[in-house]
Amino acid sequence: MNKLNWDDLKFFLTxxxxxxxxxxxxxxxxxxxxxSRRIDRLENALKLKxxxxxxDGFISTIEGRLLYDKSIxxxxxxxxxEEELSPESKFNQNTKISMVPFLAEHFVIENxxxxxxxxxxxxxxxxTSSRNVNISKQEADIALRMELPEKGESICKKLGEIxxxxxxxxxxxxxxxxxxxxxxxxxxxxxxxxxxxxYLIEKFGTKSIRIQSDSVSxxxxxxxxxxxxxxxxxxxxxxxxHPFIKPTEEIYREIWMLTSKxxxxxxxxxxxxxxxxxxxxxxxxx
Numbered sequence: 101m102n103k104l105n106w107d108d109l110k111f112f113l114t115x116x117x118x119x120x121x122x123x124x125x126x127x128x129x130x131x132x133x134x135x136s137r138r139i140d141r142l143e144n145a146l147k148l149k150x151x152x153x154x155x156d157g158f159i160s161t162i163e164g165r166l167l168y169d170k171s172i173x174x175x176x177x178x179x180x181x182e183e184e185l186s187p188e189s190k191f192n193q194n195t196k197i198s199m200v201p202f203l204a205e206h207f208v209i210e211n212x213x214x215x216x217x218x219x220x221x222x223x224x225x226x227x228t229s230s231r232n233v234n235i236s237k238q239e240a241d242i243a244l245r246m247e248l249p250e251k252g253e254s255i256c257k258k259l260g261e262i263x264x265x266x267x268x269x270x271x272x273x274x275x276x277x278x279x280x281x282x283x284x285x286x287x288x289x290x291x292x293x294x295x296x297x298x299y300l301i302e303k304f305g306t307k308s309i310r311i312q313s314d315s316v317s318x319x320x321x322x323x324x325x326x327x328x329x330x331x332x333x334x335x336x337x338x339x340x341x342h343p344f345i346k347p348t349e350e351i352y353r354e355i356w357m358l359t360s361k362x363x364x365x366x367x368x369x370x371x372x373x374x375x376x377x378x379x380x381x382x383x384x385x386x
Contacts, residue, residue: 104142104145104146105141105142105145107138108138108139108141108142108145109142109171109174109175110128110175111124111128111134111135111138111139111142112138112139112142112150112164112167112168112171113168113171113172113175114127114128114135115135115139115151115158116158116160116164116168117237117238117239118237119156119157119158119159120157120158121135121136121157121158139151139158146167148161148163148164148167149161149163149164150163150164150167151164176362176365193223193366193368194223194224194225194241195222195223195224195225195241195242195368195369195372196225196227196239196240196241196242197224197225197226197227197240197241197242197243197244197372197376198227198228198229198232198233198239198240198242198243198244199226199227199228199243199244199245200228200244200246200316201228201315201316201317202315202316202317202332202333202335202336203244203335203355204226204228205317205336206316206317206333206335206336206338207335207336207338207379207383208226208244208376208379209226211379211383212224212372212375212376212379214375215371215372215375219368219371222368222371222372224372227240230314232245235358235359235360235363236360238360238362241359241360241363241366241369241372242357242358242359242363242369242372242373242376243357243358243359244259244355244356244357244358244376245355245356245358246262246353246354246355246356247353247354247356248354248356255358255359255360255361255363255364256356256357256358257356257357257359257377258354258355258356258357259355259356259357259376259377259380259381260354260355260380260381260383260384261352261353261354261355261384262333262334262335262352262353262354262355263333263334263335263346263350263351263352264295264296264299264331264332264333264334264347264351264352264353265331265332265334265337265344265345265346265347266329266330266331266344266345266346266347267320267323267329267330267331267332267337267342267344268282268323268326268328268329268330269323269324269325269326269342270343271326272323272326272328272329273329273343273344273345276329276345277345281304281308282304282308282328282329283308283309283310283327283328283329284300284304284308284309284310284328284329284330285309285310285311285312285313285319285322285323285327285328285329285330286300286301286309286312286319286330286331287312287313287314288312288313288314289312290314291314295351295353296331296332296351296353297331299331299347299349299351300329300330300331304329308328310322310327310328311327311328316332316333316336317336319332320332320336320337324342331347331351333353335383355380357373357376357377359373
């Protein structure tokens with residue numbers, strides 16, 4: 101067997117976790133050809149086929165899966181060792197946090213600032229894409245989700261429950277109090293399954309819809325502009341003087357923090373995890 105190159109294993113691990121050469125290349129900050137060349141060299145050194153090249157991407161073979169299981173532990177130990185031996189640079193890495201946009205825009209970013217002041221070297225990458233990232237494939241270090249996944253992630257911790265309230269200007273809130281017909285602002289049909297969307301539709305009907313948006317910030321702005329009533333997280337109104345009404349049927353949604361064991365071993369990422377637990381705990385104190 102030819103000499104095994106650890107750098108080639110890093111390319112293998114990244115491609116295994118992304119399944120796509122272009123995505124792996126972007127994550128490693130190299131070009132497409134470099135990733136392909138490194139994988140070819142590793143397969144030649146091991147005399148093994150690690151991936152099946154398909155139209156859907158690079159699909160791991162059984163041998164590839166076995167190599168990944170053995171290599172991932174090695175990578176975690178090396179990263180941990182580098183961190184311990186280089187204390188001056190142990191914060192020199194991103195902590196990627198995935199969450200729905202309203203949490204980032206109205207709560208998390210402003211509340212993480214205290215941690216940033218204590219540790220200015222910390223770097224945050226905030227992902228507000230609509231899809232649920234895969235923690236096990238390291239698409240993010242930490243994910244804040246509105247529901248607990250059925251399986252997949254290693255560590256799940258409930259951070260709290262977010263209350264939803266009916267929001268609008270005085271004109272529409274007054275009509276609501278008087279049980280008169282009101283216009284509503286809600287999500288697009290793609291998210292009609294969400295509890296906050298179902299509540300509005302069941303109570304006021306689809307004919308009452310005037311604006312549909314999958315952005316909570318846009319729904320809030322539309323309510324303030326007089327389009328009608330929205331049902332939005334109370335947490336986005338923390339610094340807002342506009343009135344709101346609690347629905348007769350209380351609506352809460354859980355917030356869960358998802359991480360991996362690898363994330364919990366990293367000092368800077370563990371600091372971020374602990375800070376998220378703290379700020380949510382303080383926010384939801386009774």
